[in-house]
Amino acid sequence: MTVSRALNRPEIVADDTRHKILEVCERLNYRPNANARSLRTNTSHQVGVIIPDWRNAFWIDVVSGIEAVLTGAGFQLLIANSNEQGRREDLQIEAMLSQSVDGLLIAPSDGAPSGDSLSRIDELLAAGMPLVIIDRLPAGIANVSCVTIDNESGAYKATRHLLDGGHRRIGLLAGNINLDTGQQRVDGYLRGLKERGLAVDEQLIRTAETNAALVGREVGYSSTLEFLDMDNAPTALLCTSNTIAIGAIAALQERRVQIPEEMAIVSFGDMEWTTLLSPPLTVITQPTIEMGRQAGLMLLEYLEDVPEDGHKRHRKQRRIVLEPQLIVRASSVRGAAAKTIPDD
Amino acid sequence: MTVSRALNRPEIVADDTRHKILEVCERLNYRPNANARSLRTNTSHQVGVIIPDWRNAFWIDVVSGIEAVLTGAGFQLLIANSNEQGRREDLQIEAMLSQSVDGLLIAPSDGAPSGDSLSRIDELLAAGMPLVIIDRLPAGIANVSCVTIDNESGAYKATRHLLDGGHRRIGLLAGNINLDTGQQRVDGYLRGLKERGLAVDEQLIRTAETNAALVGREVGYSSTLEFLDMDNAPTALLCTSNTIAIGAIAALQERRVQIPEEMAIVSFGDMEWTTLLSPPLTVITQPTIEMGRQAGLMLLEYLEDVPEDGHKRHRKQRRIVLEPQLIVRASSVRGAAAKTIPDD
DNA sequence: TGGCAAAAAGTTAACGTTATCATACCCTCC
DNA sequence: GGAGGGTATGATAACGTTAACTTTTTGCCA
Structure with missing residues (x-):
C-alpha cells in the first residue's frame, strides 16, 4: 500500500498524502514489523x-x-x-x-x-x-576473505627484544597451537632464536589445550611455577595472551620473583591495567x-x-x-627507561 | 503442512512419515525460516x-x-x-x-x-x-521488576572500613549522581561519616557527568591530582567504579604517592587484575x-x-x-598485617 | 478541449510459516 | 457391516510486508 512507500521512499509520495500517513502512524503508534519485512525482502x-x-x-x-x-x-x-x-x-x-x-x-x-x-x-x-x-x-x-594480525611478527619482535636484553633462555607460554595464531606465535619465537643461532629448548615451550580465558590463566600460572622449579630456569617469559600473563604474574608474585631482575616478562595485548602494574608490563599490542x-x-x-x-x-x-607493535615498559628491561620501539 | 508438525511436534506424526520428511529435509538442506515463524507466531x-x-x-x-x-x-x-x-x-x-x-x-x-x-x-x-x-x-x-545491587551498603562498608583504619578525611570519587546508583554510593559514604559523628567536607566529594568508561578514568585521574594538591589532602580514596580507580591509581603512581601509607584506596568492582597490583586493591565486589x-x-x-x-x-x-561484599587487601591497610586501627 | 505523459495511488500476489478446520484412514465393537 | 472414535494427514487462510503491475489523477501542451 501507499503506506509502505511513504515510509521507505518518501520522495515518490505526494507531500500531503505522506503527511497524513505519518500523522496516522504516529497516532496509532504504528511500528513496521521487521519479520514481515525480512520475510518479504x-x-x-x-x-x-x-x-x-x-x-x-x-x-x-x-x-x-x-x-x-x-x-x-x-x-x-x-x-x-x-x-x-x-x-x-x-x-x-x-x-x-x-x-x-x-x-x-x-x-x-x-x-x-x-x-x-x-x-x-x-x-x-x-x-x-x-x-x-x-x-x-x-x-x-x-x-575466504579475512582480517588477521601478524602473530609471527609480534612474537618475533618480543623475542628479539628479550634477546637484545641479554636473555638467552626465554620461556614461551603459548596458547593452543592447533590454532594458526598459536602456531604462528611459536614460529615467531623460533625465528628469533634461530636468527641468533640459539638452540631451542623444547622444555621452555608450553602450550595449552584451548584458548578459553580461564584455562589461559591456569596454564600461565602452573607453567610459570614449573619454569621456576627447573634447574636452569628461564630468565624471561613471553606470554602469548593477556590471560596467560595474568596467571604468570600471579605465580611470579607468589614466589616473590623480582620483575624484571630475576624474570623479565612480555605479554600479548595491551590492557587498561598493564601500566598500573609494578613494574608496568611490556606488551605486544594487538590492534583489536x-x-x-x-x-x-x-x-x-x-x-x-x-x-x-x-x-x-x-x-x-x-x-x-x-601489524602488532612492541611497547617496551619496565617489566622487560633491567633498570632502563621504557620506550616504544618503532616498526622496521 | 505435515512437515511443520514433523519438526515441531514429532510425537504426533507417524514414525515412517516423520523419517521420510527428515530425510528429505536433510537432503535439501532445508532450514526453517525464523522470520516467517516469528511473523506467524x-x-x-x-x-x-x-x-x-x-x-x-x-x-x-x-x-x-x-x-x-x-x-x-x-x-x-x-x-x-x-x-x-x-x-x-x-x-x-x-x-x-x-x-x-x-x-x-x-x-x-x-x-x-x-x-x-x-x-x-x-x-x-x-x-x-x-x-x-x-x-x-x-x-x-x-x-517495574528489577535486580539491583545495594550500592548504599557497599559504599557504607567501604567507608566504615577506612574509618576503622583511622582515616578521617576520605576522598569520594563518585560517578554520575543523577543516576540512582551514583547517589546511593554517596549516601552510603555519608552514612559512614555520620555514624562516627564526622563532618562532611563537600570538597572531598567529586562527581562525574556520565558513567562512560573513558570519562570515569579521566575523572578519577584529575580529581585525584586535585585532592593531592589540597592543603589538607585526604588520606584515603573511595572510588565508586573500576574505571575511576584506574584513573586514580595512575595519578597516585605518577605523583609517587605511597599506597596505602600516604593514601589508602578502595575501589568498586573486583577485576582479574586487582590482585596483581602492588599493593593489591581492596574492593567492594559487585555481584555482576x-x-x-x-x-x-x-x-x-x-x-x-x-x-x-x-x-x-x-x-x-x-x-x-x-549485597556487595568488602574484600580487604593491602591497598587500604597500613602495615603488612591487616590489623584494624582502633577508633580514636 | 482533447490528448497524452508523468506522477500518484491502488491491487494483487507472494515471502514461509502455523492455527484451524476438514478429510481420510484405521481400528474396535455391537 | 456399519456406527463410533481415534489417529494421521491434507487444505486453507492468515501473519505484515513489498515487488510488480494496473488504475487513477494530475499537469501540460497543442
Missing part, C-alpha cells in the same frame, strides 16, 4: 558476529570495532559467543542463517571438530553469503579495534555489492594482515 | 539486552550471567550498547520491538532525556511486555554475574507465564537487591 539489516569468548577483553575490543563500522551503516549486530566450542559455533551459524542475516563475521573456535564448521563455512561461501573471517584462519578454509573495523569495512563492501542480476556476483577474496 | 525466542557500555567489564559480566540463563532456556540474546545515550537506547528498544522480541532486559542509560525512554518503558509495561530493569532504577519508573543471572531468571518466569486467555496476565512486580 529476504534481507534483515542484521549481521551475525561469532566470537569464541566474550569474557576476554580482546574479543570485546574486536566487537567494538565491528560495531563502530556496521551500526553506523545501519546494520544491527547479532553477537554470539561460541565459547571455543565448534558445536556451539555451528548451531549459532545455523540460527543466524535462519534469521536471514545479511552477512557474517566469524572468528572460528579452536575446538572446531575440524570437519564440521569448516564445511559449513565452505557452504556459506559457495552460496555467496558475505562472510569475513576474523583473527584466525583454520587450515581447511580456502578462498582496528581488526574489527577492517573486518566490518570489508564485509560492508560485500553487503553493498548488490547482486543486480539476482545472481550473487563472484567476489574477489581479500586478506588484510595487521 | 508472533514470538521470536529472542530477548533484547540493552546495556550502557560494553567496554566496561562490569557490563560484560552482567551479560554473561544473563546469557548463561537465557541461552540455556533456548533464547537468543540481542545485545545493544546504548553508550549511555538515551536517544540510542530509545532507538534500540524500538528496533527490538520491531523484531518482536519476547522480552527485554534494560539497564537505563544515564543520559536519558528523562521523559523519553522512561515513558517508553511505561508503555512497554502497560502493553504487558516481559521486562526486567537491571542495576539502575530511574526515579520516574514505577511498578549473579545480577545477570537473577535478572535472566526473573525474565524467564515472565516468559514462561503463557497468556492462555490471549490477554496478558497482570504480573506481580518483583525486586531483588544483591
